[in-house]
Amino acid sequence: xxxxxxxxxxxxxxxxxxxxxxxxxxxxxxxxxxxxxxxxxxxxxxxxxxxxxxxxxxxxxxxxxxxxxxxxxxxxxxxxxxxxxxxxxxxxxxxxxxxxxxxxxxxxxxxxxxxxxxxxxxxxxxxxxxxxxxxxxxxxxxxxxxxxxxxxxxxxxxxxxxxxxxxxxxxxxxxxxxxxxxxxxxxxxxxxxxxxxxxxxxxxxxxxxxxxxxxxxxxxxxxxxxxxxxxxxxxxxxxxxxxxxxxxxxxxxxxxxxxxxxxxxxxxxxxxxxxxxxxxxxxxxxxxxxxxxxxxxxxxxxxxxxxxxxxxxxxxxxxxxxxxxxxxxxxxxxxxxxxxxxxxxxxxxxxxxxxxxxxxxxxxxxxxxxxxxxxxxxxxxxxxxxxxxxxxxxxxxxxxxxxxxxxxxxxxxxxxxxxxxxxxxxxxxxxxxxxxxxxxxxxxxxxxxxxxxxxxxxxxxxxxxxxxxxxxxxxxxxxxxxxxxxxxxxxxxxxxxxxxxxxxxxxxxxx
Amino acid sequence: xxxxxxxxxxxxxxxxxxxxxxxxxxxxxxxxxxxxxxxxxxxxxxxxxxxxxxxxxxxxxxxxxxxxxxxxxxxxxxxxxxxxxxxxxxxxxxxxxxxxxxxxxxxxxxxxxxxxxxxxxxxxxxxxxxxxxxxxxxxxxxxxxxxxxxxxxxxxxxxxxxxxxxxxxxxxxxxxxxxxxxxxxxxxxxxxxxxxxxxxxxxxxxxxxxxxxxxxxxxxxxxxxxxxxxxxxxxxxxxxxxxxxxxxxxxxxxxxxxxxxxxxxxxxxxxxxxxxxxxxxxxxxxxxxxxxxxxxxxxxxxxxxxxxxx
Numbered sequence: 001x002x003x004x005x006x007x008x009x010x011x012x013x014x015x016x017x018x019x020x021x022x023x024x025x026x027x028x029x030x031x032x033x034x035x036x037x038x039x040x041x042x043x044x045x046x047x048x049x050x051x052x053x054x055x056x057x058x059x060x061x062x063x064x065x066x067x068x069x070x071x072x073x074x075x076x077x078x079x080x081x082x083x084x085x086x087x088x089x090x091x092x093x094x095x096x097x098x099x100x101x102x103x104x105x106x107x108x109x110x111x112x113x114x115x116x117x118x119x120x121x122x123x124x125x126x127x128x129x130x131x132x133x134x135x136x137x138x139x140x141x142x143x144x145x146x147x148x149x150x151x152x153x154x155x156x157x158x159x160x161x162x163x164x165x166x167x168x169x170x171x172x173x174x175x176x177x178x179x180x181x182x183x184x185x186x187x188x189x190x191x192x193x194x195x196x197x198x199x200x201x202x203x204x205x206x207x208x209x210x211x212x213x214x215x216x217x218x219x220x221x222x223x224x225x226x227x228x229x230x231x232x233x234x235x236x237x238x239x240x241x242x243x244x245x246x247x248x249x250x251x252x253x254x255x256x257x258x259x260x261x262x263x264x265x266x267x268x269x270x271x272x273x274x275x276x277x278x279x280x281x282x283x284x285x286x287x288x289x290x291x292x293x294x295x296x297x298x299x300x301x302x303x304x305x306x307x308x309x310x311x312x313x314x315x316x317x318x319x320x321x322x323x324x325x326x327x328x329x330x331x332x333x334x335x336x337x338x339x340x341x342x343x344x345x346x347x348x349x350x351x352x353x354x355x356x357x358x359x360x361x362x363x364x365x366x367x368x369x370x371x372x373x374x375x376x377x378x379x380x381x382x383x384x385x386x387x388x389x390x391x392x393x394x395x396x397x398x399x400x401x402x403x404x405x406x407x408x409x410x411x412x413x414x415x416x417x418x419x420x421x422x423x424x425x426x427x428x429x430x431x432x433x434x435x436x437x438x439x440x441x442x443x444x445x446x447x448x449x450x451x452x453x454x455x456x457x458x459x460x461x462x463x464x465x466x467x468x469x470x471x472x473x474x475x476x477x478x479x480x481x482x483x484x485x486x487x488x489x490x491x492x493x494x495x496x497x498x499x500x501x502x503x504x505x506x507x508x509x510x511x
Numbered sequence: 512x513x514x515x516x517x518x519x520x521x522x523x524x525x526x527x528x529x530x531x532x533x534x535x536x537x538x539x540x541x542x543x544x545x546x547x548x549x550x551x552x553x554x555x556x557x558x559x560x561x562x563x564x565x566x567x568x569x570x571x572x573x574x575x576x577x578x579x580x581x582x583x584x585x586x587x588x589x590x591x592x593x594x595x596x597x598x599x600x601x602x603x604x605x606x607x608x609x610x611x612x613x614x615x616x617x618x619x620x621x622x623x624x625x626x627x628x629x630x631x632x633x634x635x636x637x638x639x640x641x642x643x644x645x646x647x648x649x650x651x652x653x654x655x656x657x658x659x660x661x662x663x664x665x666x667x668x669x670x671x672x673x674x675x676x677x678x679x680x681x682x683x684x685x686x687x688x689x690x691x692x693x694x695x696x697x698x699x700x701x702x703x704x705x706x707x708x709x710x711x712x713x714x715x716x717x718x719x720x721x722x723x724x725x726x727x728x729x730x731x732x733x734x735x736x737x738x739x740x741x742x743x744x745x746x747x748x749x750x751x752x753x754x755x756x757x758x759x760x761x762x763x764x765x766x767x768x769x770x771x772x773x774x775x776x777x778x779x780x781x782x783x784x785x786x787x788x789x790x791x792x793x794x795x796x797x798x799x800x801x802x803x804x805x806x807x808x809x810x811x812x813x814x815x816x817x818x819x820x821x
Contacts, residue, residue, distance in 0.1 A: 094691065
């Protein structure tokens with residue numbers, strides 16, 4: 001290990017205010033040559049703002065940036081790129097209708113200006129992809145690529161610009177466990193070549209695995225700096241949230257009852273034709289949580305929609321509590337006792353411009369509880385009901401009249417959960433229940449799901465987050481390309497085995 | 512004798528179809544460029560009308576159609592600058608702003624005509640240029656190579672735009688901005704500059720399209736374009752945002768219009784049916800659009816204003 005002299009990057013006393021909040025409050029951060037420095041924090045902790053400032057997308061109100069001991073001004077991404085800073089964005093910054101080579105060449109000055117010189121670019125991409133084991137075809141169109149390949153294109157884009165500092169904004173969010181392992185090998189090789197990285201992730205075990213140093217942010221301030229060998233997941237979570245966090249909910253002893261959800265031979269079409277769900281068979285008993293693991297885009301959304309009646313299956317049948325559901329009829333599913341927490345919560349789960357009260361009664365505003373025979377709403381009853389739900393589910397809101405879109409992701413999710421569970425469902429489908437939700441709210445949502453299990457609900461949890469699946473499930477089903485690759489008991493499940501099934505490498509005979 | 516007669520008609524019809532297609536082609540090439548950069552401009556017809564009036568007025572005063580055409584382009588570019596400011600800097604809703612530009616152009620061109628000219632006087636049209644050698648080829652020559660300069664320019668722009676879009680850095684920037692402006696921004700390319708330039712060039716072509724129409728006809732009148740600008744927008748969809756596709760659409764439209772015109776002149780189409788026949792180009796365009804629609808995806812960022820961090 002070489003002597004660590006002047007840091008390659010220093011952010012000193014960065015402060016950035018937005019109307020009503022201080023996103024970054026006097027934050028200082030250093031980065032050394034060849035170092036992987038992790039930045040950990042909840043949504044809204046200020047990580048993105050800090051990185052946007054570093055990449056020239058935003059300007060700090062005060063404080064400054066030094067590189068190799070000299071002050072620099074980064075007023076646009078072009079400045080940042082010039083100083084050797086590259087950013088791998090959480091949402092890929094790629095143009096699907098262009099080829100890999102074109103995407104890499106964007107913004108670079110061509111040697112044959114004004115014409116492009118894509119052949120040279122493609123050649124150089126090939127060299128980089130061999131050097132860093134980033135397999136990708138320079139002439140493929142980006143829309144043809146799988147997410148893992150797109151991720152590699154993003155990294156090549158930064159390497160092509162010879163970035164010596166890389167900002168990695170949740171680069172593993174959409175990858176399978178084997179892909180994550182490959183990516184980490186690449187990152188380690190990049191670090192060994194003297195490149196420095198700022199790694200942003202929610203996944204604590206990844207942070208512990210990859211980092212040289214970890215800085216934790218909360219409410220715009222640094223709450224701790226530590227090293228992976230000196231800490232563990234529990235402690236990191238505590239630094240992020242500011243209190244003791246329960247990593248997995250307590251699950252009481254429950255003996256599963258009769259089959260509540262019975263899916264047989266289900267085929268459901270995808271958005272672009274073809275079958276997104278293929279010959280799927282699954283039974284869930286009352287008092288049981290079945291986790292559906294898998295990289296998103298493998299038919300999970302289509303499965304949830306087919307069960308809830310939002311997507312017409314091509315074949316097969318779904319039974320809830322012994323009633324065969326009419327296809328493409330959400331009402332029949334609801335009547336049979338289904339509750340559904342959709343993955344796109346602002347698109348399918350709530351109406352952003354409606355207030356809390358209106359969203360809470362979306363399911364049963366036509367019911368005689370809330371509606372007179374004349375069609376007029378019973379506002380007093382509704383208010384009472386909603387106040388009770390908001391209290392019970394700990395939804396943090398100024399009042400019931402607040403537009404739902406003004407709440408945080410976690411509070412919106414709690415609101416949806418409150419509405420869905422208020423009808424005492426027989427079957428609950430919860431898709432990505434804690435995606436983009438802060439740890440405190442996630443902890444609460446997990447607890448509620450565990451409570452539902454105790455109450456006797458048959459629950460399906462669909463999640464990309466393997467930690468979540470492992471924490472909640474009694475059984476784990478792995479989906480790959482619309483099929484269930486295997487179902488394992490939680491107690492016998494290993495991450496490696498599930499990872500292989502998620503990648504479609506291994507198939508288990510149906511349990 | 513009969514053969515000779517029909518050959519002459521054929522030549523005349525095709526040549527007139529190409530002439531009629533020219534304003535459509537110019538306007539829809541310009542619109543296609545703007546849309547590839549992600550900006551929808553429904554104001555084409557208004558810009559064409561303004562371009563037509565300004566060109567007419569300049570030719571009336573100078574007697575030089577080339578200066579008139581240049582004035583049309585310039586006027587269009589000024590409109591482009593305004594439209595770019597409205598849509599790129601102010602993030603205005605593009606559908607409504609475009610309609611505003613259209614209504615402005617429709618009224619303003621007529622007002623200026625009433626105030627500055629009043630009585631319609633004919634102007635000097637473009638001279639026909641017979642391309643040496645090529646114009647002498649039997650049948651093909653008089654069909655394709657005896658047109659005015661503006662027709663040649665319009666059709667030469669088709670391969671030029673294809674090259675621009677597919678093989679230059681600038682073209683790649685335009686395509687990328689129309690699909691994912693955030694990606695382009697993150698690589699240090701100015702989305703604003705790319706969109707401004709595409710809108711200004713596109714509107715310059717709309718101005719030229721109007722100029723071509725007025726100078727070719729030798730007159731100006733209220734609503735001279737008769738909504739040709741809107742057809743040009745439809746042709747962009749028909750042509751799947753590709754220059755050659757747009758050209759094919761313009762030619763179909765021009766040819767059908769020429770055939771209807773010729774049919775009326777020769778009395779093949781009875782007077783009573785002439786209004787119905789006048790609908791033919793529009794009806795055929797709708798059919799073609801339905802057939803082509805959804806085969807190709809429009810630019811993903813079309814009509815979406817870009818704001819960093821949103």
